[in-house]
Structures are given as C-alpha cells and as structure tokens.
Amino acid sequence: xxxxxxxxKFQVLKTGQSMTLQCAxxxxxxxxxxxxxxxxxxxxxxxxxxxxxxTDQGEVPNGYNVSRSTTEDFxxxxxxxAPSQTSVYFCASLSDRWAGELFFGExxxxxxL
Amino acid sequence: xxxxxxxxxxxxxxxGEDFTTYCNSSTTLSNIQWYKQRPGGHPVxxxxxxxxxxxxxxxxxxxxxxxxxxxxxxxxxxxxxxxxGTYFCAExxxxxxxxxxxxxxxxQVVVTP
Numbered sequence: 001x002x003x004x005x006x007x008x009k010f011q012v013l014k015t016g017q018s019m020t021l022q023c024a025x026x027x028x029x030x031x032x033x034x035x036x037x038x039x040x041x042x043x044x045x046x047x048x049x050x051x052x053x054x055t056d057q058g059e060v061p062n063g064y065n066v067s068r069s070t071t072e073d074f075x076x077x078x079x080x081x082a083p084s085q086t087s088v089y090f091c092a093s094l095s096d097r098w099a100g101e102l103f104f105g106e107x108x109x110x111x112x113l
Numbered sequence: 114x115x116x117x118x119x120x121x122x123x124x125x126x127x128x129g130e131d132f133t134t135y136c137n138s139s140t141t142l143s144n145i146q147w148y149k150q151r152p153g154g155h156p157v158x159x160x161x162x163x164x165x166x167x168x169x170x171x172x173x174x175x176x177x178x179x180x181x182x183x184x185x186x187x188x189x190x191x192x193x194x195x196x197x198g199t200y201f202c203a204e205x206x207x208x209x210x211x212x213x214x215x216x217x218x219x220x221q222v223v224v225t226p
Contacts, residue, residue, distance in 0.1 A: 035216075040122070042201060043156065043216040058213070090155060100146060100205070102214065104155040 002026050006091050006105035013081040013112045021076040021108050023091030029103070031094035032074040036060065036087040037107075043090065049074055081112045117204045119217035126192045127225050134220040136185045136202035143205045145185045146214065147176060151198045159200075194224050 007022045025032065033048035035058075045058030049068040063085060065077040078085060088109050092102040117138045126132050136145065144163040148156040160169055162178035162185060169176045173196075175188040189196055199221045203214040 040218055042119075042218040043203075045213065045215070048213060059215070100144065100161045101158040102146075102148075102156070102203075104157070106155050 004091055004093055004103050004105035006108050008108060009106065010109050011111070013110065015081060015083060015112060017081050019078050019081065021089055023074045023076065023105060024072050025093040025103070026072065027093060027095065027103065028071060029093035029095050030071070032068070033058070033092050034064070034066065034074070034076045035090045035092065037090060038087050046076065083112045086110060086112045117202060117215060117217040119202060119220050121220060122218065124220055124222045125225065126222060128192055128194060130192055131188065131190045132192060133186055133188045134200055136217055138183050138204055140183070142182050145178060145205070146203045147187055148201045148203060149198050150201065156201060192224055194226060197222060197224050
C-alpha cells in the first residue's frame with residue numbers, strides 16, 4: 001500500500017519560475033491538504049480539499065494554487081517562485097472527519113534561488 | 114498565526130530520564146492530536162485525545178488532555194535514543210473544521226546516550 005506519494009523529492013528553482021508538486025493517495029481519502037514546514041514554525045496549512053472539485057485556503061495560501069479534479073490527486077502549483085517559498089512541503093490525507101489521523105507523504109524539499 | 118503553543122522548543126534528555134512536553138491553546142479545543150517526526154522524515158500520527166481529562170498511554174508515552182480542553186501534555190519515561198525527533202501537537206478547533214489541523218511549532222528532542 002503506497003499511501004501518500006509526493007514527487008519530486010527535491011527541486012531547485014530560480015526566482016520567477018513555476019512548477020507543480022504532485023501528490024497522489026491510493027486510500028480513497030476525501031480530504032487532502034498541503035503543508036509547508038520551516039524551521040521553528042511547525043507545519044503551516046497552505047490549501048486543503050474536502051473532495052473532488054472542492055478546495056479552500058489555509059493559513060498561508062499566497063503564491064500557491066491547487067485544484068482537485070480526482071479523489072486521488074491534489075497538485076500544488078507555485079505560480080512564480082520566490083526565495084521565501086524555500087521550504088519542505090508535505091502533502092497529507094485524511095479518511096474522514098471523525099477518524100482524525102493525517103497520513104503524510106515523505107515530503108518535497110524545494111529551494112528557490 | 115499559530116493558535117497552539119508548545120513548550121519547550123528544545124529538550125535535551127539523558128538516556129533513561131523522563132521528560133514532558135506541553136501544548137497550550139488560547140481556545141477550547143474539539144480534540145488534539147500528537148505527531149512525531151524523525152530527523153529527515155515526515156510526521157507520523159501518534160494519538161488523538163477527545164475527552165476532557167483524557168489520559169492515554171502508549172508503552173512509555175503518556176498523553177493527557179486538560180480538564181478545560183485547552184492544553185495537553187506528552188510525558189515520556191525512560192527516554193531511549195529511538196525517541197529522538199520532533200513532537201508536534203495539532204489542534205482541531207471545532208468538529209466542523211473537517212481536519213483543518215493547526216500545528217504547534219514542535220518540541221525537538223535530542224537524546225544523549
């Protein structure tokens with residue numbers, strides 16, 4: 001069982017470039033989310049989705065875009081990369097609102113020069 | 114910003130000693146969760162606390178939810194090197210939050226053999 005799969009694991013971008021971080025889950029979870037992790041800041045929610053076609057903003061959405069066309073996939077798009085977006089990004093999924101447990105992917109480390 | 118405060122930010126522990134990390138919120142919580150992240154890894158769910166005053170144990174780990182549901186603690190007895198990592202608490206503000214977890218900054222634990 002693959003769980004939550006993120007690609008790529010590492011990426012270096014130049015300021016102004018765009019890219020997409022991919023996230024896929026094979027657990028048929030309705031809820032998916034993206035977090036970024038910076039030293040001393042914990043995990044901050046960027047965007048989340050409660051089902052196909054439904055997305056909403058989290059705590060730090062600026063500079064990021066998401067869509068949810070299928071239950072399995074939840075890509076995160078960086079529209080014009082900035083050095084402040086250098087971070088580790090985690091995708092996570094949740095089976096239902098009562099179960100509570102977030103399943104995380106292994107993370108994508110992004111550096112913006 | 115973050116609603117939940119974790120203290121201490123860093124914890125150096127001698128192997129075999131006990132320690133406690135705390136999570137404090139400014140608001141009453143629906144429930145609280147704890148996660149562990151090993152160095153270089155991704156967060157892994159440990160436990161969820163739902164009831165006021167609830168205490169749960171997992172081997173050497175004891176989790177407690179405050180009577181007013183505004184704070185929580187994680188106590189580890191007889192610390193081992195396998196306990197190294199960062200421990201996060203995550204709060205769910207209401208049952209309508211639908212998994213919109215807000216994470217604390219974490220307690221980074223270093224164990225000295």
